[in-house]
Amino acid sequence: MQSVAIFPVIIYFWSGKRKSMDVFSVLWCRVTKRKYFLVFLAILAFTAHLYSFQVKAENGYRLWLRYDLIENPVLRNKYASAVRYIVFPQTTETCKVAFSELEQGLSGLLGFTVPLSDKVHKNGAILAGTISSDPEIARNVSVQTAESLGKEGYLIRTGEVNGKKCILIAANSETGVLYGVFHFLRLLQTHQDISALNIFSAPALQLRVLNHWDNPDRRVERGYAGFSLWDWHRLPGYIDQRYIDYARANASIGINGTVLNNVNANSIFLTSLYLLKVKALADVFRPYGIRVFLSVRFSAPVELGGLSTADPLDHQVKEWWKQKADEIYRLIPDFGGFLVKANSEGQPGPQDYGRTHADGANMLADVLAPYGGVVMWRAFVYDNRSANDRAKQAYIEFKPLDGTFRKNVLVQVKNGPIDFQPREPFHPLFGAMPNTSLMMEFQITQEYLGQGTHLVYLGPLFEEVLSSETYACGKGSSVADILEGKCGNQSLTGIAGVANTGTDINWCGHPFAQANWYAYGRFAWNPRITAEAVAEEWLRMTFSNRDEFVEPVKKMMITSREAVVDYMTPLGLHHIMGYSHHYGPAPWIKDAPRYDWTSVYYHRADSIGLGFDRSPNGSNAVSQYLSPLREEFADPDRCPEKFLLWFHHVPWNKKLASGRTLWEELCLHYCRGVDSVQQMLNTWDSVGKYIDHERFTSVKMLLDIQFREAVWWRDACLLYFQTFSQQPLPSFCPPPEHSLEYYENLRFFYVPGN
Ligand code: BDP
Numbered sequence: 047m048q049s050v051a052i053f054p055v056i057i058y059f060w061s062g063k064r065k066s067m068d069v070f071s072v073l074w075c076r077v078t079k080r081k082y083f084l085v086f087l088a089i090l091a092f093t094a095h096l097y098s099f100q101v102k103a104e105n106g107y108r109l110w111l112r113y114d115l116i117e118n119p120v121l122r123n124k125y126a127s128a129v130r131y132i133v134f135p136q137t138t139e140t141c142k143v144a145f146s147e148l149e150q151g152l153s154g155l156l157g158f159t160v161p162l163s164d165k166v167h168k169n170g171a172i173l174a175g176t177i178s179s180d181p182e183i184a185r186n187v188s189v190q191t192a193e194s195l196g197k198e199g200y201l202i203r204t205g206e207v208n209g210k211k212c213i214l215i216a217a218n219s220e221t222g223v224l225y226g227v228f229h230f231l232r233l234l235q236t237h238q239d240i241s242a243l244n245i246f247s248a249p250a251l252q253l254r255v256l257n258h259w260d261n262p263d264r265r266v267e268r269g270y271a272g273f274s275l276w277d278w279h280r281l282p283g284y285i286d287q288r289y290i291d292y293a294r295a296n297a298s299i300g301i302n303g304t305v306l307n308n309v310n311a312n313s314i315f316l317t318s319l320y321l322l323k324v325k326a327l328a329d330v331f332r333p334y335g336i337r338v339f340l341s342v343r344f345s346a347p348v349e350l351g352g353l354s355t356a357d358p359l360d361h362q363v364k365e366w367w368k369q370k371a372d373e374i375y376r377l378i379p380d381f382g383g384f385l386v387k388a389n390s391e392g393q394p395g396p397q398d399y400g401r402t403h404a405d406g407a408n409m410l411a412d413v414l415a416p417y418g419g420v421v422m423w424r425a426f427v428y429d430n431r432s433a434n435d436r437a438k439q440a441y442i443e444f445k446p447l448d449g450t451f452r453k454n455v456l457v458q459v460k461n462g463p464i465d466f467q468p469r470e471p472f473h474p475l476f477g478a479m480p481n482t483s484l485m486m487e488f489q490i491t492q493e494y495l496g497q498g499t500h501l502v503y504l505g506p507l508f509e510e511v512l513s514s515e516t517y518a519c520g521k522g523s524s525v526a527d528i529l530e531g532k533c534g535n536q537s538l539t540g541i542a543g544v545a546n547t548g549t550d551i552n553w554c555g556h557p558f559a560q561a562n563w564y565a566y567g568r569f570a571w572n573p574r575i576t577a578e579a580v581a582e583e584w585l586r587m588t589f590s591n592r593d594e595f596v597e598p599v600k601k602m603m604i605t606s607r608e609a610v611v612d613y614m615t616p617l618g619l620h621h622i623m624g625y626s627h628h629y630g631p632a633p634w635i636k637d638a639p640r641y642d643w644t645s646v647y648y649h650r651a652d653s654i655g656l657g658f659d660r661s662p663n664g665s666n667a668v669s670q671y672l673s674p675l676r677e678e679f680a681d682p683d684r685c686p687e688k689f690l691l692w693f694h695h696v697p698w699n700k701k702l703a704s705g706r707t708l709w710e711e712l713c714l715h716y717c718r719g720v721d722s723v724q725q726m727l728n729t730w731d732s733v734g735k736y737i738d739h740e741r742f743t744s745v746k747m748l749l750d751i752q753f754r755e756a757v758w759w760r761d762a763c764l765l766y767f768q769t770f771s772q773q774p775l776p777s778f779c780p781p782p783e784h785s786l787e788y789y790e791n792l793r794f795f796y797v798p799g800n
Pocket residue numbers: 267268309310387391426465466493
């Protein structure tokens with residue numbers, strides 16, 4: 047704002063009345079006709095300055111949809127001559143929002159409003175619409191291409207209509223056109239060549255949903271970006287602009303569903319009062335191709351319906367759910383369906399009545415089926431009454447149910463067998479249930495990966511899991527193949543991501559956490575995309591197209607995931623964080639209501655070595671993977687080192703591939719992790735000149751916090767494990783700042799998301 051002060055000074059000097067700073071008397075007393083003009087110019091400059099100040103203020107609200115003027119005039123002109131006018135009949139709400147996005151995007155990027163026309167009459171049109179509704183488009187798209195686009199795919203193609211060159215954005219549905227519009231804008235935002243386009247894109251998975259772990263009081267379980275976006279108290283009357291911008295952001299990356307409330311569900315969402323609020327949100331999201339879903343509490347018939355049971359085979363219970371489904375669909379005809387966490391961590395479920403997960407899921411599926419709704423039934427279950435390794439329990443409960451679920455049920459499986467750790471092997475259910483529709487559950491919010499303060503780009507995690515070899519239908523069958531239904535008889539396909547959004551001005555808390563929302567959507571659309579490609583797109587749209595910025599920061603993003611694994615849980619360690627709030631290191635946790643809520647349960651450190659023996663000599667969790675993976679995991683010499691301590695209890699002095707002992711290697715990873723964060727800080731410092739001060743400073747402060755916390759993780763963990771290894775720290779590790787006792791005595795209250 048200091049620069050604003052320059053204007054009175056300019057006017058003062060211009061006026062020649064150097065003894066007074068009274069701008070108004072200057073203006074009224076001394077102006078001549080010529081000077082009127084100069085005053086006008088000054089005011090204009092002042093306004094323009096204020097405006098430019100405003101657009102340069104980057105609080106992150108605009109996410110990756112910034113549409114700022116393309117600075118390079120040559121490129122801008124090139125684009126401008128390719129898009130001289132838009133032909134886009136706006137027959138539906140979705141077409142209207144697609145057109146408005148296109149118009150808004152182009153005018154921001156190109157600096158002028160691209161006019162609308164009702165037909166192609168000269169070169170340079172963007173012709174957008176559905177194939178069936180526009181004969182010009184239909185003539186340009188073969189029946190075969192149209193078929194392969196499916197319901198949501200689109201094409202963007204340079205073509206000719208009436209002998210005039212134009213860019214076609216076409217799809218079978220309006221939502222497809224909307225996705226195409228966002229893709230087209232992305233091309234411009236990332237400065238791609240648009241002179242000869244031939245893009246064909248269709249989503250690999252049908253359901254691409256966000257799971258909000260949002261409670262009715264607006265607190266978000268494991269949320270680190272403020273309160274819930276949903277203002278239940280003011281709904282349905284008050285429609286916050288955020289709802290619309292949320293829908294735009296999701297549509298821009300192809301997300302087509304949102305589960306509004308926490309999996310630890312409150313029955314209140316099924317009351318008539320709340321269903322009206324849900325309907326209001328559904329109405330906002332509909333034009334953007336987004337359907338709403340609800341997490342439901344299995345015991346709702348007891349809590350809301352006054353029944354004495356929620357037994358899924360009970361006639362009255364079925365009838366209660368049927369009535370509820372009727373009520374929901376009367377209000378929201380395109381309601382997506384239910385997400386259910388049952389018989390897990392204390393939630394009610396069919397097993398309370400001696401029934402199976404399939405009994406519960408199928409009962410709900412039957413009431414939703416007439417309306418086209420689905421049930422997403424979670425496989426995140428474990429039971430401490432069972433002596434079995436927690437990593438094995440979902441498989442034990444679900445595999446025998448393969449083939450028994452209704453066609454409109456998806457079993458939602460977390461990416462790994464424990465719980466969204468910085469690194470886990472893929473969940474063995476992928477490949478074990480060929481006759482069930484399995485969907486993936488990723489966690490976008492960083493519960494175990496630095497929460498609100500660590501820069502951890504999740505693209506590499508998504509890529510690693512999705513490309514994991516499963517052998518489900520021979521060599522070369524990845525988790526992505528299973529999700530896409532290529533290895534079995536899936537009737538539905540899908541993916542869910544636990545959202546990281548909240549009321550923070552920049553939506554996600556950490557400016558780089560936006561990249562994880564973005565990456566989730568891009569991987570959901572195309573599970574074979576690379577983390578690097580996604581990071582590059584996001585950086586160009588969110589920050590800058592300058593290679594001097596993009597290249598180093600992209601590298602920083604890619605390494606950030608390995609960094610967090612190194613300074614938190616290297617070599618296959620897992621679940622050694624603070625109790626309940628999951629903040630910070632706490633490998634010493636040994637007293638908890640359940641053994642499998644302690645850290646010692648998972649790392650098993652003793653005087654001999656470290657790690658959980660899941661080989662055939664131990665819990666034999668390896669047997670849940672298909673051959674030859676199971677043999678590979680079972681053999682400590684062939685098991686990938688990144689999973690070594692996940693599957694094996696390894697002697698401290700065992701030599702690893704590097705020639706270093708386990709203890710030395712462990713130290714190396716912890717110290718390397720901290721060094722990587724230092725590197726990230728150096729990188730960030732070096733690119734500050736290319737971006738706005740606001741976001742630069744905010745990321746810098748967060749990286750400083752991350753560095754201190756990485757040191758804390760390293761020192762606390764190494765000091766703790768040293769009490770078992772009884773070996774000195776290698777010379778490459780700096781001496782810890784504090785004693786082990788100091789770290790053990792740290793207490794944290796009010797950690798967000800807890
Ligand atoms: C764990 C979270 C817990 C969730 C649970 C789940 O700590 O808050 O309720 O997962 O997925 O990661 O149900």
